[in-house]
Amino acid sequence: MKTETTIQGLSASLSSARQSRKTIGFVPTMGNLHQGHLNLVREARKICDVVVVSIFVNPIQFGPNEDFDSYPRTLEQDSNLLADVGCDIIFAPSVEQMYGKNKRLTTISVSEITNDLCGAQRPGHFDGVAVVVTKLFNIVQPNFAFFGQKDYQQLAVIKQMVQDLNMPIEVIGVPITRAEDGLALSSRNGYLSEEHRATAPAIYKALKAAETDLKNGQALTDVLAQIRADLTAQGFEVDYVEARSPMLQTVEQFDQDVVLFVAAKLGKTRLIDNLQVSHSA
Amino acid sequence: MKTETTIQGLSASLSSARQSRKTIGFVPTMGNLHQGHLNLVREARKICDVVVVSIFVNPIQFGPNEDFDSYPRTLEQDSNLLADVGCDIIFAPSVEQMYGKNKRLTTISVSEITNDLCGAQRPGHFDGVAVVVTKLFNIVQPNFAFFGQKDYQQLAVIKQMVQDLNMPIEVIGVPITRAEDGLALSSRNGYLSEEHRATAPAIYKALKAAETDLKNGQALTDVLAQIRADLTAQGFEVDYVEARSPMLQTVEQFDQDVVLFVAAKLGKTRLIDNLQVSHSA
Numbered sequence: 001m002k003t004e005t006t007i008q009g010l011s012a013s014l015s016s017a018r019q020s021r022k023t024i025g026f027v028p029t030m031g032n033l034h035q036g037h038l039n040l041v042r043e044a045r046k047i048c049d050v051v052v053v054s055i056f057v058n059p060i061q062f063g064p065n066e067d068f069d070s071y072p073r074t075l076e077q078d079s080n081l082l083a084d085v086g087c088d089i090i091f092a093p094s095v096e097q098m099y100g101k102n103k104r105l106t107t108i109s110v111s112e113i114t115n116d117l118c119g120a121q122r123p124g125h126f127d128g129v130a131v132v133v134t135k136l137f138n139i140v141q142p143n144f145a146f147f148g149q150k151d152y153q154q155l156a157v158i159k160q161m162v163q164d165l166n167m168p169i170e171v172i173g174v175p176i177t178r179a180e181d182g183l184a185l186s187s188r189n190g191y192l193s194e195e196h197r198a199t200a201p202a203i204y205k206a207l208k209a210a211e212t213d214l215k216n217g218q219a220l221t222d223v224l225a226q227i228r229a230d231l232t233a234q235g236f237e238v239d240y241v242e243a244r245s246p247m248l249q250t251v252e253q254f255d256q257d258v259v260l261f262v263a264a265k266l267g268k269t270r271l272i273d274n275l276q277v278s279h280s281a
Numbered sequence: 282m283k284t285e286t287t288i289q290g291l292s293a294s295l296s297s298a299r300q301s302r303k304t305i306g307f308v309p310t311m312g313n314l315h316q317g318h319l320n321l322v323r324e325a326r327k328i329c330d331v332v333v334v335s336i337f338v339n340p341i342q343f344g345p346n347e348d349f350d351s352y353p354r355t356l357e358q359d360s361n362l363l364a365d366v367g368c369d370i371i372f373a374p375s376v377e378q379m380y381g382k383n384k385r386l387t388t389i390s391v392s393e394i395t396n397d398l399c400g401a402q403r404p405g406h407f408d409g410v411a412v413v414v415t416k417l418f419n420i421v422q423p424n425f426a427f428f429g430q431k432d433y434q435q436l437a438v439i440k441q442m443v444q445d446l447n448m449p450i451e452v453i454g455v456p457i458t459r460a461e462d463g464l465a466l467s468s469r470n471g472y473l474s475e476e477h478r479a480t481a482p483a484i485y486k487a488l489k490a491a492e493t494d495l496k497n498g499q500a501l502t503d504v505l506a507q508i509r510a511d512l513t514a515q516g517f518e519v520d521y522v523e524a525r526s527p528m529l530q531t532v533e534q535f536d537q538d539v540v541l542f543v544a545a546k547l548g549k550t551r552l553i554d555n556l557q558v559s560h561s562a
Contacts (some may be wrong), residue, residue: 007447019302021300100444102444104445105391105392105393105394105441105445106389106390106391106392106411106441106442106445106446107389107390107392108387108388108389108446109387109388109390110386110387111386111387111388112386113386130387131445131446134446135446135447138446138447138448138449139447139449141449160386160387161387163381163383164385164386164387164412165387165389165412165415165416165419166288166416166419166420167419168419168420168422
């Protein structure tokens with residue numbers, strides 16, 4: 001496994017793979033890796049000849065009051081984990097390597113599906129994601145790119161952008177990896193106190209209960225209200241509880257597949273989770 | 282020479298070139314080709330193994346009161362011209378092929394350098410250019426892309442976008458092709474009446490006179506005012522006369538290389554031209 005910190009170095013490392021037309025799989029991350037990330041790499045390993053993982057804490061997707069400075073940087077530990085799951089190349093550029101010294105004038109925005117859910121609380125966040133993902137796609141030029149379904153809205157935004165701009169990349173969404181108690185794995189879980197960590201799995205439990213209730217015929221609005229009440233009662237500060245179609249269109253009732261979305265804070269730590277509920281099954 | 286009208290057909294036509302690592306040169310056009318376009322193709326022919334020319338009148342770069350519907354579509358004549366200058370593949374997609382049936386949610390904007398010159402009169406124009414050029418770049422995946430310096434601001438916007446987004450493409454600006462009387466070639470010249478066509482070369486004459494005046498030490502603001510006065514006296518309705526650095530930063534005086542920009546109407550036809558004046562020579 002190689003680690004490259006420059007665009008030029010990465011290009012050199014990938015040139016023989018490109019010349020021999022090997023398939024390149026790409027997993028963009030911000031590091032501080034957990035089993036959720038490693039499962040993305042394992043998926044990439046299954047279907048691609050060469051697997052590239054980027055580790056880059058992208059400043060432009062953080063708001064002014066968010067945790068850019070304190071976001072954990074754990075490159076050595078990440079490298080060891082990645083070596084074990086068959087990553088071929090780590091791309092770990094500096095901010096200057098990615099954004100250069102000249103002012104960036106170009107922005108990319110995906111409208112509508114970024115307006116609510118996490119977009120409402122994080123203005124500009126998905127624009128920052130769109131730019132860095134586009135830059136990384138242009139640098140790595142992968143055939144396949146792997147994103148976790150935990151950041152479901154991000155995955156939908158990237159799929160939309162790839163479709164709208166004809167990017168020659170297949171975007172693959174990988175199911176959420178959960179702890180044994182059901183908590184969706186997230187780098188931010190490390191911020192939780194012991195007590196909050198014990199409370200956190202209530203989100204998934206509420207989503208699973210909602211799934212059962214929906215399948216038993218309860219009304220969608222009632223089910224969403226129940227999730228909110230459950231979590232509030234357990235000490236969460238609920239940001240949103242919403243239902244959308246898989247492509248993030250609004251839905252009024254459970255007459256098609258829906259995805260249930262929760263964002264809620266425990267102390268200062270904001271957790272998100274989602275569950276797709278199939279209508280047919 | 283092949284003509285492809287679908288993305289899939291183009292990909293199939295280019296696949297053997299890609300597999301054998303041939304260099305692909307790309308010339309995006311809106312058709313109604315003249316010698317200016319053909320010179321872009323000749324430049325591409327010189328340095329690339331495979332030359333692709335797109336012909337696509339892009340609806341999203343036209344304003345509501347602009348000439349999208351009346352823009353000349355002359356594919357058969359264009360094809361004959363392109364065959365003569367060594368084009369390998371024409372890509373002539375429909376609007377539906379390029380934009381699909383689903384609503385596009387993704388926009389690309391380049392700020393600052395799009396605010397004035399042609400950007401001031403054409404809100405959204407350069408956003409439309411940025412999106413279609415990005416789509417075409419992702420479809421064709423060229424090594425080199427060729428744009429005329431006549432649309433100097435467009436060229437600067439594309440260079441900026443390519444740099445900001447790390448697009449793996451070298452953008453080459455090709456000098457303006459002029460008629461014998463100096464008029465910059467443009468598809469829109471065909472809209473001119475005989476009388477206006479006789480007047481039109483005054484733009485280039487005014488730019489050349491300005492170059493001489495600048496080199497003789499006249500102040501930049503006076504020289505710009507003189508161009509405006511000259512053209513107004515000859516019946517032009519002047520939109521702008523401006524000076525910028527080659528990267529489109531504002532300049533106050535002739536203490537570096539400057540580009541002089543003119544946009545002016547004769548009747549309903551809007552003509553643009555520019556001239557780079559070197560400070561050192």
